[in-house]
């Protein structure tokens with residue numbers, strides 16, 4: 001039995017006919033993930049990050065930080081229940097919400113765009 005992590009496409013305003021079918025896509029095998037893992041995967045016409053928190057919660061998100069656009073999949077890391085941007089160390093919960101910054105309160109509305117994700121067995 002093989003386990004895979006799957007995500008669905010983001011729906012975007014104005015995408016009446018998206019270039020890819022709305023569906024589930026396998027992006028990783030379960031053995032590639034574990035608490036503290038951050039993976040970068042090709043996804044449709046771009047990339048996503050897939051990460052797992054210390055407690056095992058899984059999340060998939062667009063890789064670019066809403067602060068200044070750093071690619072979180074390039075040297076980003078998981079700290080407890082958040083993924084950390086490597087540029088200025090903003091921290092994002094699995095929901096995508098920015099939960100803290102090194103200098104204080106997170107900017108209002110700062111969030112990673114997340115995708116629905118699930119682990120399935122095939």
Ligand code: FES
Pocket residue numbers: 065066067068069070085086087088089090
């Ligand atoms: S670019 Fe990510 S915290 Fe600044």
